[in-house]
Amino acid sequence: MTLSVVTCAALLALVPVQNDKANKNERRSWTITAERVYTAAGDAIEDGEIVVQDGKIRAVGKGGGGDLKAYAVTPGLIDLSIRIDQGFRSVEQSNEITPQVRALDSLDVYDEAWLRAARGGVTTAMVSVPDRNVIGGLSVVLKTAGAARAAERVVRPDAVLYGAIGSAPSSANHPAFGRPDDFYSRRPTTRMGVEWEWRKSLFDAAVSRQDPKRATPGHEQLHAALDGKLPLMIQAWASQDIRTAVFLVEEARREGWGNPTLIVDAAAEAWREPQLLVRSKAAVVLPPFSPEGRTRDGAFFALDTAAKLAALEVPLALSGHNATDLESRLCYQPGYAMRGGLSFDAALAAVTSTPARLVGVDARVGSIKAGKDADLVLWSGEPFQPTSKVIGVLVDGRLIVDPRPGASLDASPAASNSNK
Amino acid sequence: MLSLAKFSLATFACAAAPAFGAAQSFVAPQGEGAFAVSAPHVLVDGKTVVNDALVVVEHGKVREVLDAKQKSKADGLPVVAHDGWVSAGMIAARSHLATRGEVEEPKRALNPQARILDVVDFAHPELQAALRSGITTIVVAPSDSNLIAGQSAIIKTHGRTVLDADAHLVIAPAGSALRINREPTSYPGAMAMLEREFERPMGAVADVAAGKLPVLLEVQDRDELARALDFAAKHKLKGALSHASLAGELAADVKKSGLSAIVGPFGPGTAPRPLDSVLALAKESVPLAFGLEFGSAPEELRWSAVMCARRGLANDHAWNALTSHAAAILGLEKRVGTLRAGCDADLVLWSGPPLELTSRVKGVFVGGVHVWGGQQ
Numbered sequence: 001m002t003l004s005v006v007t008c009a010a011l012l013a014l015v016p017v018q019n020d021k022a023n024k025n026e027r028r029s030w031t032i033t034a035e036r037v038y039t040a041a042g043d044a045i046e047d048g049e050i051v052v053q054d055g056k057i058r059a060v061g062k063g064g065g066g067d068l069k070a071y072a073v074t075p076g077l078i079d080l081s082i083r084i085d086q087g088f089r090s091v092e093q094s095n096e097i098t099p100q101v102r103a104l105d106s107l108d109v110y111d112e113a114w115l116r117a118a119r120g121g122v123t124t125a126m127v128s129v130p131d132r133n134v135i136g137g138l139s140v141v142l143k144t145a146g147a148a149r150a151a152e153r154v155v156r157p158d159a160v161l162y163g164a165i166g167s168a169p170s171s172a173n174h175p176a177f178g179r180p181d182d183f184y185s186r187r188p189t190t191r192m193g194v195e196w197e198w199r200k201s202l203f204d205a206a207v208s209r210q211d212p213k214r215a216t217p218g219h220e221q222l223h224a225a226l227d228g229k230l231p232l233m234i235q236a237w238a239s240q241d242i243r244t245a246v247f248l249v250e251e252a253r254r255e256g257w258g259n260p261t262l263i264v265d266a267a268a269e270a271w272r273e274p275q276l277l278v279r280s281k282a283a284v285v286l287p288p289f290s291p292e293g294r295t296r297d298g299a300f301f302a303l304d305t306a307a308k309l310a311a312l313e314v315p316l317a318l319s320g321h322n323a324t325d326l327e328s329r330l331c332y333q334p335g336y337a338m339r340g341g342l343s344f345d346a347a348l349a350a351v352t353s354t355p356a357r358l359v360g361v362d363a364r365v366g367s368i369k370a371g372k373d374a375d376l377v378l379w380s381g382e383p384f385q386p387t388s389k390v391i392g393v394l395v396d397g398r399l400i401v402d403p404r405p406g407a408s409l410d411a412s413p414a415a416s417n418s419n420k
Numbered sequence: 421m422l423s424l425a426k427f428s429l430a431t432f433a434c435a436a437a438p439a440f441g442a443a444q445s446f447v448a449p450q451g452e453g454a455f456a457v458s459a460p461h462v463l464v465d466g467k468t469v470v471n472d473a474l475v476v477v478e479h480g481k482v483r484e485v486l487d488a489k490q491k492s493k494a495d496g497l498p499v500v501a502h503d504g505w506v507s508a509g510m511i512a513a514r515s516h517l518a519t520r521g522e523v524e525e526p527k528r529a530l531n532p533q534a535r536i537l538d539v540v541d542f543a544h545p546e547l548q549a550a551l552r553s554g555i556t557t558i559v560v561a562p563s564d565s566n567l568i569a570g571q572s573a574i575i576k577t578h579g580r581t582v583l584d585a586d587a588h589l590v591i592a593p594a595g596s597a598l599r600i601n602r603e604p605t606s607y608p609g610a611m612a613m614l615e616r617e618f619e620r621p622m623g624a625v626a627d628v629a630a631g632k633l634p635v636l637l638e639v640q641d642r643d644e645l646a647r648a649l650d651f652a653a654k655h656k657l658k659g660a661l662s663h664a665s666l667a668g669e670l671a672a673d674v675k676k677s678g679l680s681a682i683v684g685p686f687g688p689g690t691a692p693r694p695l696d697s698v699l700a701l702a703k704e705s706v707p708l709a710f711g712l713e714f715g716s717a718p719e720e721l722r723w724s725a726v727m728c729a730r731r732g733l734a735n736d737h738a739w740n741a742l743t744s745h746a747a748a749i750l751g752l753e754k755r756v757g758t759l760r761a762g763c764d765a766d767l768v769l770w771s772g773p774p775l776e777l778t779s780r781v782k783g784v785f786v787g788g789v790h791v792w793g794g795q796q
Binding site for chain 1: 595598600602603604605606607608609610611612641642643646647650669670673
């Protein structure tokens with residue numbers, strides 16, 4: 001027993017060393033063939049072939065006999081609400097308004113959750129500051145696998161300004177995590193307080209343009225958000241919170257503070273008043289579907305939400321929330337949305353091209369086109385069907401899951417290994 | 421006064437005239453007359469062992485180490501005869517010894533002007549204990565529980581000697597410095613706060629920003645390490661990483677940063693992974709030294725080196741990490757860490773090879789002054 005423990009530990013210890021060696025001659029060029037290549041940019045290609053060279057897609061067309069084969073290939077999935085963070089160590093509780101705080105600064109790429117996400121076909125993800133602050137800070141878009149350093153995985157730092165409306169940022173008049181050992185306590189304590197903090201922040205930011213003396217920390221980020229240069233992503237599960245988010249943005253426009261771009265995250269009850277989202281030109285990120293429609297903040301998430309929003313042309317992305325249960329993973333979310341009436345193409349777009357466009361990384365990821373990053377998912381059957389599974393994953397041309405028969409689960413030498 | 425005549429395993433011999441009276445001048449504070457220590461094995465540094473040697477001490481410094489052929493140069497000097505090994509005193513490159521736990525200012529995250537020297541109790545028995553285990557030089561540092569924890573000091577374990585009153589600024593962009601009741605409570609808050617301090621640096625932070633004051637970067641997990649390396653590169657920080665137990669898994673990046681690594685303490689219970697990390701750092705030629713934890717016994721310093729050697733670190737490398745490399749990391753290589761001519765005569769008399777755990781410390785000299793050993 002002792003011996004085996006020691007051996008295991010020794011093997012574990014060898015992993016990074018192997019990584020080092022492997023990284024140098026790591027193969028990042030492949031030819032992939034599939035009966036269907038779903039590019040997320042135009043029609044599917046029957047009997048398609050994708051040539052990957054040095055981590056980039058070089059060519060897409062018809063062909064056969066590549067060195068990796070699958071029934072279908074889609075672009076790597078993109079999750080804008082992956083929620084792989086370090087809990088209380090990722091949210092700055094000393095203030096409830098922290099627009100200047102960067103999720104990039106609390107990334108832990110050694111968390112095993114990244115490997116789980118990559119194995120499930122998610123190749124690009126956005127990490128936000130956890131929802132316990134009113135304005136949490138700047139979200140970061142990164143690859144789910146690859147380099148050992150976070151900085152080298154980043155696709156876009158500071159992609160959106162993230163905050164929350166609802167019960168989370170006002171969870172009680174005490175720190176969101178841990179117990180105070182002195183008089184210190186937090187505000188706000190109610191939804192009204194949360195709304196007030198939002199309005200005050202945006203108002204103060206607008207005022208500080210005229211009067212720099214009134215600038216508060218993070219005013220630059222708020223200015224960028226007001227100007228629409230930095231999308232404002234607000235978590236709002238329930239109907240009343242989605243309304244608040246929309247009204248905030250509309251107030252900013254009406255008062256001449258700017259023209260923010262709104263993305264509502266975890267908008268479970270977006271189906272109740274979708275016209276509000278159309279009117280305010282908001283985009284929506286939906287949370288993972290839940291069997292009985294119950295989500296957080298008492299919000300009911302209807303199965304036809306995605307279909308309803310798509311019919312009104314509300315830009316739409318699906319997300320996985322770092323779920324550990326199989327059916328909540330992002331690769332199954334399009335299946336639920338299709339069951340609720342969404343078309344295959346729209347469902348594919350909702351996990352690839354649309355999220356890429358919403359956070360400004362579509363030049364690199366989100367579709368299969370020559371010149372883009374070789375982030376690909378290989379499927380055993382039709383994508384998103386319950387009978388299909390992810391059999392291969394490439395991130396920047398690196399084989400994270402090897403589809404070849406007999407290959408081990410983790411083809412990637414770049415697989416994360418936790419330090420926790 | 422100790423009588424060297426009673427020095428265990430040693431007989432005080434006189435090569436010539438000044439008979440026993442020399443013992444008095446020998447025990448007296450440094451700066452008095454020269455003397456020599458004879459031993460079958462003298463470890464000048466990790467690579468150099470002189471057999472059948474004499475270490476000549478004068479004015480508290482090592483004048484020279486003589487081999488059998490050169491022994492006549494010491495004719496006339498009083499000699500302490502020791503029948504084991506003699507080495508330089510070991511260096512703990514991080515410790516919280518002699519602080520009585522006052523190693524942090526709990527309500528403030530930023531304490532650039534706090535100096536650990538203000539709490540060091542030179543009469544503390546922990547210094548005696550360190551001395552008895554062969555440690556003659558220590559870094560005393562504020563703990564890693566504040567973002568900017570304060571300034572460390574380098575002292576000798578005997579004689580109230582301060583080698584550097586403000587040796588490093590301790591910066592801890594780590595989970596250990598996050599608290600619920602003050603800013604920062606989070607990693608991003610910590611990084612934002614540090615950036616703010618370095619935007620308009622003042623005091624000790626300005627010295628760090630100007631490259632005049634090294635840092636002791638306290639980080640643990642690899643994600644913390646990666647952030648610290650990015651921060652260090654951005655602000656061109658010099659100094660050492662401390663506590664980064666898996667730093668070896670990012671060894672190439674650590675090497676690129678130019679930072680040294682202070683590792684340990686390790687013991688028989690240490691898992692192989694942090695030890696392999698040390699080996700990986702050594703392979704990349706990252707300068708290494710060992711440190712003590714709050715509450716760790718001073719003996720753990722030597723244990724740390726032994727555990728690394730047992731895992732595959734070359735013996736001389738392990739010894740140098742305890743002595744000369746540690747001195748170099750602290751910028752004190754001309755003063756401590758070896759028995760080269762001109763260095764402080766901080767001598768440890770061992771019963772056997774220092775990296776063998778069965779070897780015991782039989783006597784210690786600091787600055788040429790006999791401070792421990794013999795019949796007491």
